[in-house]
Amino acid sequence: MSGQAETSIRPRAPHGADLGRLRERFALAFADGADGLVDAAEREVRGVTLDSRDVRAGDLYAALPGERRHGAEFAAQARERGAAAILTDPAGAELLREAGTGLPVLVSEDPRGILGEVSAEIYGTAGIDAAVFGVTGTNGKTSVVYLLAELLRAAGLRAGLSSTAERRVGDTAMTSGLTSPEAPELHALLARMREERAEAIALEVSAHAVVRHRIDGVRFDVVAFNNFSQDHLDDFGDMESYFQAKLALFAPEHARRGVVVVDSAHGRRVARESRIPVTTLATEYGAEADWHLAVTAQDIDGVAFALQGPGGARFRGRVPVFGRFMAENAALALIMLHEAGIGFERIAAGLEGTDRQGGLIPVYIPGRLEAINPSGSGPRFYVDYGHTPGSFAAMLDALAEVAEGRVIFMFGADGDRDTSKRAEMGRIAATGSDILIVCDYHPRSEDPAAIRAQLLAGARAAGRAELYEEGDPRAAVRLAISLARPGDVILYAGPGHEDYQEVEGRKLPYSARDEVRAALREAGLL
Numbered sequence: 260m261s262g263q264a265e266t267s268i269r270p271r272a273p274h275g276a277d278l279g280r281l282r283e284r285f286a287l288a289f290a291d292g293a294d295g296l297v298d299a300a301e302r303e304v305r306g307v308t309l310d311s312r313d314v315r316a317g318d319l320y321a322a323l324p325g326e327r328r329h330g331a332e333f334a335a336q337a338r339e340r341g342a343a344a345i346l347t348d349p350a351g352a353e354l355l356r357e358a359g360t361g362l363p364v365l366v367s368e369d370p371r372g373i374l375g376e377v378s379a380e381i382y383g384t385a386g387i388d389a390a391v392f393g394v395t396g397t398n399g400k401t402s403v404v405y406l407l408a409e410l411l412r413a414a415g416l417r418a419g420l421s422s423t424a425e426r427r428v429g430d431t432a433m434t435s436g437l438t439s440p441e442a443p444e445l446h447a448l449l450a451r452m453r454e455e456r457a458e459a460i461a462l463e464v465s466a467h468a469v470v471r472h473r474i475d476g477v478r479f480d481v482v483a484f485n486n487f488s489q490d491h492l493d494d495f496g497d498m499e500s501y502f503q504a505k506l507a508l509f510a511p512e513h514a515r516r517g518v519v520v521v522d523s524a525h526g527r528r529v530a531r532e533s534r535i536p537v538t539t540l541a542t543e544y545g546a547e548a549d550w551h552l553a554v555t556a557q558d559i560d561g562v563a564f565a566l567q568g569p570g571g572a573r574f575r576g577r578v579p580v581f582g583r584f585m586a587e588n589a590a591l592a593l594i595m596l597h598e599a600g601i602g603f604e605r606i607a608a609g610l611e612g613t614d615r616q617g618g619l620i621p622v623y624i625p626g627r628l629e630a631i632n633p634s635g636s637g638p639r640f641y642v643d644y645g646h647t648p649g650s651f652a653a654m655l656d657a658l659a660e661v662a663e664g665r666v667i668f669m670f671g672a673d674g675d676r677d678t679s680k681r682a683e684m685g686r687i688a689a690t691g692s693d694i695l696i697v698c699d700y701h702p703r704s705e706d707p708a709a710i711r712a713q714l715l716a717g718a719r720a721a722g723r724a725e726l727y728e729e730g731d732p733r734a735a736v737r738l739a740i741s742l743a744r745p746g747d748v749i750l751y752a753g754p755g756h757e758d759y760q761e762v763e764g765r766k767l768p769y770s771a772r773d774e775v776r777a778a779l780r781e782a783g784l785l
């Protein structure tokens with residue numbers, strides 16, 4: 260790879276497929292001119308990507324039509340980086356014919372639609388010999404994936420994971436670009452996990468991933484749905500389309516069985532309309548469900564719970580992160596494992612620090628309610644990735660139950676993304692906090708002051724919290740600390756694990772966790 264930084268995890272020993280085989284299996288045609296290439300059908304591709312910047316020698320470059328550009332426009336870069344062939348649609352073939360790449364070009368009417376299966380063929384991942392778990396829902400997918408990985412570790416199983424925060428396989432970890440990788444990246448990851456002898460794999464599945472064919476070619480053993488609330492309306496247009504995208508995961512072409520939290524009407528709908536067998540979880544006492552969860556104790560340091568299910572299945576455990584919803588996330592992960600035949604006794608035996616509340620699940624979820632100064636006498640500062648009205652409500656409700664002092668909440672909103680959720684974010688934030696600081700998040704191409712004004716308008720309508728506006732997040736962090744008293748809790752929602760701030764198309768280095776650490780140090784609180 261001639262000194263270029265790797266942008267995705269690939270298998271060490273590629274599997275490969277020849278173009279003749281791909282042409283036959285996917286009913287592809289060679290574009291005009293490619294038949295003339297001496298070895299077109301025999302040529303082997305060893306990897307696949309849809310991003311010209313990620314091409315490695317011997318790859319098939321999938322040149323797909325995008326919202327802004329056509330991938331065929333980047334064919335020259337793909338070729339320069341060593342692509343062995345191109346897969347595209349008729350429009351792409353036309354662009355390539357004009358430009359002339361000298362590479363064999365395979366044409367499909369719907370290249371995105373077949374890319375998952377094509378990737379599975381190239382990486383040999385169709386029948387991967389590991390239990391594959393998928394998690395969908397609006398909030399908490401990353402948390403459930405990390406809980407799954409931790410519980411699998413306790414059960415003595417080697418696990419790989421893919422989440423919004425990172426992709427992890429064996430000792431290799433890489434920051435994620437998307438919540439759910441595009442199909443070529445996903446299958447490369449699965450192939451690498453196989454090489455690392457992963458026995459189980461936990462994947463976060465976004466609604467985008469389902470409708471954009473990112474998970475095609477993968478058959479999940481167990482999928483789970485946790486909750487549903489407003490997000491991504493910029494992409495899906497309305498809540499029903501967003502819901503349908505998630506519901507589509509519960510189909511035999513994607514998964515064998517499912518676990519569904521039925522606390523909400525949307526959850527009950529998934530349970531009713533699922534096309535695969537599902538088992539259900541309720542957290543409300545007396546609600547109709549196969550599994551029931553009860554929170555047995557909680558404070559700012561974590562939550563203890565008892566889970567009961569069919570056939571006398573029981574589990575008592577603790578999670579070192581506050582909030583009832585974290586108990587729910589843990590319960591969901593436990594039931595998924597149970598459904599895959601991984602018994603509770605086996606998991607419990609691998610947990611340390613068992614007391615009468617059960618075993619401690621020592622999960623670390625990067626940037627999710629992450630306590631930057633977990634002990635000490637000053638105010639406690641948490642950094643979180645929540646960026647939906649639903650996640651704000653869950654966190655602030657949880658804090659109302661466990662915080663001893665005041666709640667100081669700071670957040671900003673994404674530019675160029677679902678603008679319709681902003682007023683509601685402001686309203687919920689101002690309802691659930693004592694002091695609210697509105698700052699900038701990723702303004703992207705929008706005017707940051709205008710985004711703040713929309714958030715503040717929502718906050719003012721709620722009228723509870725004392726309001727502050729400080730665009731610069733670094734200054735806002737310091738403002739929050741200066742306003743806090745011992746016993747108060749500061750919660751900074753939005754950036755979570757991220758290490759950049761996106762402004763006008765540029766990613767500027769910014770880590771909320773590092774910034775908070777530095778500011779706490781300056782204030783003598785760390």
Ligand SMILES: CC(=O)N[C@H]1[C@@H](OP(=O)(O)OP(=O)(O)OC[C@H]2O[C@@H](n3ccc(=O)[nH]c3=O)[C@H](O)[C@@H]2O)O[C@H](CO)[C@@H](O)[C@@H]1O[C@H](C)C(=O)N[C@@H](C)C(=O)N[C@H](CCC(=O)O)C(=O)O
Pocket residue numbers: 309310311312322323324325326327328329330331333423436437438439440441465466467468494
């Ligand atoms: C709306 C959406 O999903 N957009 C995705 C889409 O972009 P696009 O169609 O606009 O692509 P484009 O920029 O027009 O480029 C066309 C093609 O040229 C390729 N290209 C482009 C530039 C280049 O130099 N070389 C190159 O090969 C691109 O890979 C693409 O295939 O295809 C790109 C390539 O795969 C994705 O990176 C991009 O995701 C963007 C970054 C994104 O932010 N997506 C979000 C909305 C998303 O998918 N989010 C979900 C949910 C998150 C959650 O719930 O938290 C997720 O799973 O992450």
Ligand SMILES: Nc1ncnc2c1ncn2[C@@H]1O[C@H](COP(=O)(O)OP(=O)(O)OP(=O)(O)O)[C@@H](O)[C@H]1O
Pocket residue numbers: 396397398399400401402403423438463465485486584585587588626627628643644645646649650651653654
């Ligand atoms: N079960 C839950 N219900 C509601 N909110 C939750 C739940 N679990 C976590 N959250 C809140 O949502 C935030 C985001 O959590 P997490 O990153 O796990 O969700 P996600 O679905 O993976 O989101 P994304 O795909 O955007 O990363 C958390 O930091 C927490 O504030």
